[in-house]
Structure formats: structure tokens, C-alpha cells
Amino acid sequence: MKHQAPLFALVLIASAIGQVFSSARAADPVYPRGIRVGITPLVGMAPAKAFVGFETSDQGVKVLMTELPAAAFxxxxxxxxTNPAAMPVKPEGIETGAGRGYYTVENAKDPTGNVRRYSMIVAGPTFSGYVAVQVPENAMRIYTDEAVRQMFASVTVRKDVPVDEQMALLPFKVTEIGEFKNIRTLPPGGALLLADAADETKTEASPYIVVGTVxxxxxxxxxxxxxxxxxxGMIPGLRDGRITMSEPIRIDGAPGFETRIEAISGKDNTPVTVVQWLRFGGSGGNAMRIVASSPRDEWPKAFPRFRAVRDGIEPR
Known part of the structure; x- marks a missing residue:
């Protein structure tokens, strides 16, 4: 009888490990709201509240997910x-639902003690998917290297995030999208990009608008x-900028400010006209900030679309 308790504990551990492996193999990938990277989380993990990804109920095991530029992969x-010897940690190759990927495994310490850290990168159509995992020492017997590797193998990507899903993450409502076809949140839940260009690397070559808060x-x-x-002056991607107008206005009855800029943008040195609208009076000292840009020769047609988007924004 004296061996019964340890044996029972081993059975529980074996059962838990089996559930972890089963969850990595059986369930469909889950896409956290707002991003194009999906994964089958291991058993015992639920969507995280403070970051994009998943975590255990005690917040010990974390799976963080994000999108990086396409060049990262x-x-x-x-x-x-070309030069693997120069890499601090040599990645291991892995086949995933998104195709070929690479992952690394390292031991580290954080304020809670020893941890095992994993990171993986895969290629998406116009972006790179990135997943980082941290497992504390007290969970390593369940969330093993092999379990995490199988979870990495479940990673997949989707071409787009459904528009309704993106809109639900924003701190404001957008009731008019101005006939823009490409809709993205930047980062998820932070700001909204509406663009004509389908290629994310050539956004500035066509009209686009970014809606966020400051x-x-x-x-x-x-x-x-x-x-x-x-x-x-802090709008990224502009060169040789010149302010042509800057004056107070009213936006939907609230105090606002409109600033227009003539500048050069992008790799092709495209002459652009840019408008920035600020709408003051938000909660907590925040202001709505809308930045819209168009090639100068398309400005007469683009500006009414920009204004329609601006006038269709409502606070939640």
C-alpha cells in the first residue's frame, strides 16, 4: 500500500500528458480575435485577457501570438x-499547417523562477506569424517540449480577419468605410486601416486612412x-513634408482640428496630400486621430471618401 500514492500520482501525470497531446492533435486551430495566426492551444489553456494568445488559469503557462512583417521569416x-553558425540559437525546422516554420527552445529565469521559453515563426501570404510560449518549471512535466512542438505544428494562417471581428475590437464604432476594400486593425484593437491597395507593402501608393486615438x-x-x-510631424513614412493648412473645425459637433500636408511618400517617391483630423473631448483626455493620405493626382476623388469615413465614426 505504501506505493499506492506515488503510483496514483504517476497515473494522473500520465493522464494529463495524454490529454495535452490529444488536444494538440484533435482540435481545430483557434484564431485569437483580430489576427491572422491560429493555433490549437494545449489542454487547460484559454484565451488570455491581457495579451493576444492563450494562458492557463493560473497564468503560469503563456502562449503569445502576433504578426510580424513578411521579411521577418x-x-x-x-x-x-547561409550562416547558421552566426545565430545565437539555431532554430529547428518544423512542418506546420501554414507550411515550413522554425522554432527555438531556451532555458531562462523570470521573477517567478526557472522557465522554458519557445518561439516559432512561419510565413503568411503578406506577413510572418510569430508564437512565443513560456512554461514555468512547475508545469514542465505536463507542458513538455514535445507537447509544445506538436502545438507549434498546428499553427495555421488565414488571409484576412473578418471585418466584423476587427470592428468589434476597436474602442469606437465605424459606420462608413468609404468603399475601401482592404480593412485591417493595427495592432489588433488599436487602430483601423482602410486602404485601396491589396498589397500591404504598397499601401502608400493608393488612398488609405488610419483611424485611432491619441x-x-x-x-x-x-x-x-x-x-x-x-x-x-510624427506621421510615419513622409518626407519633405510641408503643412499647407492647420485650423480648428467642428467634427460632429465636437471641437476638432484639421491639418493638411504636402509630402513625398513610399519607395517610389509618390507625391501625396495628407489630412490629419483630431476630434477632442474624448474620455480620459483622449482624442480621436484620423490620418488619410492619397497620391496628389487622386486627391479630389479620395477626399470625399475620407470625410465620409470621418463623419461615420462614433464613440462606443
Whole structure:
């Protein structure tokens, strides 16, 4: 009888390990809301509340998921083929639902103690999928290297995130999309991109609009000129920019500010006209920020579409 308790414990562990492996093989991949990377999470894991991915109920085991630029996978692939000795940790190849991928395994420490860290990258149509896993020492007997590897093998990607799913993540409602065909959240739940270009690497060559929020917006009207011009100066991807107009306006009855810029954008040095709208009066000192850009020769047709999107935005 003295061996009964240890034997019973071993049976429980074996059963748990079997459930972990079964979950990695049997279930369909799950896509966290807002991203194009999916995975079959291991048993005992549920969608995380504080990040995109999954975690155990005690928040000990974490699976973080995100999208990276398409070049990220190519860089790993090329480095492994041309100069693997220069890589700090040599990745292992793995076949996944998305095709060929690479993953690494490392031992590390965090404030809770020893942990096992895994990371994997796969190629998507116009992006790279990235998954990072952390397993604390007290969970390593269940969430083993092989279990994590099988979970990595379940990774898949989808071409697009359904529009309704993207919209539900935003802190505002968008009731008009201005006939834009390409709709993306950047990052999931942070801002909304509406674009004409299907190729994400050539967005600036066609009309597009980005809707988001900015914090620490000034309450006093006299401070908004400087704030608007500073925000306009931080619009990424513009060169040789020149502000042609910057003045207060009303947007849906709320105080706002409109700034227009003539600049050069993109690898093809496209002359563009850009408008930035700020709508003040949001909760917590936030302001709605809308940045829209169009090649200069398309501006007359693009501007009414931009304004329609702007006027169709409502707070939640």
C-alpha cells in the first residue's frame, strides 16, 4: 500500500500528458480575435485577457501570438541557410499547417523562477506569424517540449480577419468605410486601416486612412494648434513634408482640428496630400486621430471618401 500514492500520482501525470497531446492533435486551430495566426492551444489553456494568445488559469503557462512583417521569416530562413553558425540559437525546422516554420527552445529565469521559453515563426501570404510560449518549471512535466512542438505544428494562417471581428475590437464604432476594400486593425484593437491597395507593402501608393486615438490631448483650445502640428510631424513614412493648412473645425459637433500636408511618400517617391483630423473631448483626455493620405493626382476623388469615413465614426 505504501506505493499506492506515488503510483496514483504517476497515473494522473500520465493522464494529463495524454490529454495535452490529444488536444494538440484533435482540435481545430483557434484564431485569437483580430489576427491572422491560429493555433490549437494545449489542454487547460484559454484565451488570455491581457495579451493576444492563450494562458492557463493560473497564468503560469503563456502562449503569445502576433504578426510580424513578411521579411521577418525570410531573414530567419536566409540566415539559417547561409550562416547558421552566426545565430545565437539555431532554430529547428518544423512542418506546420501554414507550411515550413522554425522554432527555438531556451532555458531562462523570470521573477517567478526557472522557465522554458519557445518561439516559432512561419510565413503568411503578406506577413510572418510569430508564437512565443513560456512554461514555468512547475508545469514542465505536463507542458513538455514535445507537447509544445506538436502545438507549434498546428499553427495555421488565414488571409484576412473578418471585418466584423476587427470592428468589434476597436474602442469606437465605424459606420462608413468609404468603399475601401482592404480593412485591417493595427495592432489588433488599436487602430483601423482602410486602404485601396491589396498589397500591404504598397499601401502608400493608393488612398488609405488610419483611424485611432491619441492620449494626453490638450483641453485648452490655445494648446491645440501646437499639439496638432506636432502630431502631424510624427506621421510615419513622409518626407519633405510641408503643412499647407492647420485650423480648428467642428467634427460632429465636437471641437476638432484639421491639418493638411504636402509630402513625398513610399519607395517610389509618390507625391501625396495628407489630412490629419483630431476630434477632442474624448474620455480620459483622449482624442480621436484620423490620418488619410492619397497620391496628389487622386486627391479630389479620395477626399470625399475620407470625410465620409470621418463623419461615420462614433464613440462606443
Amino acid at each position: 525570410a531573414e530567419v530562413d536566409n540566415a539559417l541557410k 492620449s494626453s490631448a490638450p483641453e485648452k483650445a490655445e494648446d491645440r494648434v501646437r499639439f496638432a502640428q506636432q502630431a502631424a
